[in-house]
Amino acid sequence: RLSGVARGALGLRMPPALVLGWHKAFPRRLRSLSTIARLALPLLLIVVALSALTTINRFHDEPRELGIAAALTARADEGLTDSGARDLLTGNRQVTAVHPGIEVAALVPGQTGTIALRGLGTHQNPYPFTVAEGRPARGPDEAVAGQGLLDALDVGVGDWVRMTVAGRPQILHIVGRNIEPENGGRVISTSLDTLRENDPKLRPTLYQLQLHPGADPAAVGAELSETSRGHLDVHAVTNPADGLSPLRAVVIGLIAVFALIGLIELLTAIGGTVREGERDLLALKAIGLSPRQITTVAVTATGCTALAAVLTGTALGLPLAHWLIDAQGRSSGIGAGIARAPSPALLVLFGAAAVLGAAALAALPASRTARRRLADTLSAVA
Structure with a gap:
């Protein structure tokens, strides 16, 4: 019918x-x-x-969708000052942004192992983290953390985390969760200025470089190494998606x-x-x-x-x-x-x-x- x-x-x-x-x-x-x-x-x-x-x-x-905003990482030897390294890096026409940074091991209460604490960018020129939850870290003592760290510490966005760095206490406010492919996500990231407030003697040990769209990272890295006369160790940022x-x-x-x-x-x-x-x-x-x-x-x-x-x-x-x-x-x-x-x-x-x-x-x-x-x-x- x-x-x-x-x-x-x-x-x-x-x-x-x-x-x-x-x-x-x-x-x-x-x-x-x-x-x-x-x-x-x-x-x-x-x-x-x-x-x-x-x-x-x-x-x-x-x-960048995987949390990798920089194409190159540069490390300066002891013979090159911070200002000299920045001048060399920003002098390349293919480099659009230079984010100074440092990565140290930190201890947190209740954990036998260490976590990675990163200071990247400054308050005036913050590092463009890929934030999946919450908001980027902009102010003092603000940080973003990977999922692995949130699970390990049983904390969430909005909580405060206390850790010890080289014998000094460091308290950070987690305002966002970022996409973090390294170290199993057990990483907390803040600005370099925030870490310097706790230890003014800190100087950058690495520089994250963003390039113009279409620029060849290998060619730019070779040019920077040649210009610095060996004072800069430049290599491409590894993309986990390549594996x-x-x-x-x-x-x-x-x-x-x-x-x-x-x-x-x-x-x-x-x-x-x-x-x-x-x-x-x-x-x-x-x-x-x-x-x-x-x-x-x-x-x-x-x-x-x-x-x-x-x-x-x-x-x-x-x-x-x-x-x-x-x-x-x-x-x-x-x-x-x-x-x-x-x-x-x-x-x-x-x-x-x-x-x-x-x-x-x-x-x-x-x-x-x-x-x-x-x-x-x-x-x-x-």
Whole structure:
């Protein structure tokens, strides 16, 4: 029996083949939901894999998303003063910003190991941390911390942390959580000015350099080393995403496997639709539908089923991927907030390919069924 929506569509003079195909895609609620669920599961897994691949590619192409704002790290020897090092670094036209810094080991109550305490940038020129929660550290005694440190100390954004640095107490107010890929996230970062308030004798031991977009870090590093006559040790900042290249190949392989599983489920669904079409063939011919229109009914039914599966898989896959990637980031100490969804254009292309591919696969068997002789149809039904 046609639904009210289908009868209304026919009343609006919509093509009967399309209306019957849409109605055929959802004849029985339980069976239709089962078919859609079987098709949606591999599509959901493909969306999760695409999200993981997008996250890896984003970290590789945009290191700042992983908390790496600087392209080069420079260290000056004892023969070069702080002002001299800054003059050499800022004199290069490819360098856009120089952030002096220092990294020391700190002890915190209740911990047997040490944590990394960094002083980067100044109050006037703060270091551009990638903050995933809270806000950047701007004022005195303010700091941002990695997820690993927050978990180790069982503290959160807004808490105060007391530590000991070279026998001196240091109290910092955690105002944000930053994406921290190093040291398992057990890092707390503040400005160099804040550390100097506790120990005025501190001088920078490293300089984080930001470069113009498109600049070659290796070429700039070699030029700076030559200009400083060996007083500066300049090297590129290591991007942890560079070590994920083998994982990228694994993700692509998983996408191929999930696509194959989806294809098998699709062929099974098409077979069921074609068998149902054989039983309905006499009725469709009796109401005056041509073989082409009968083929359109089966193709539309398959396309509607695939479209419902794509929408379901995408709607469930995106939040699942976000949760899984952030959970992995949180457990590794990097922290949540690193997940990136595929672009809308890629999702639309993925959905269109799935629906059009399903319709194309259903066209040939549906066309053969629609052109069967009435005698063959009667014997098959009998």
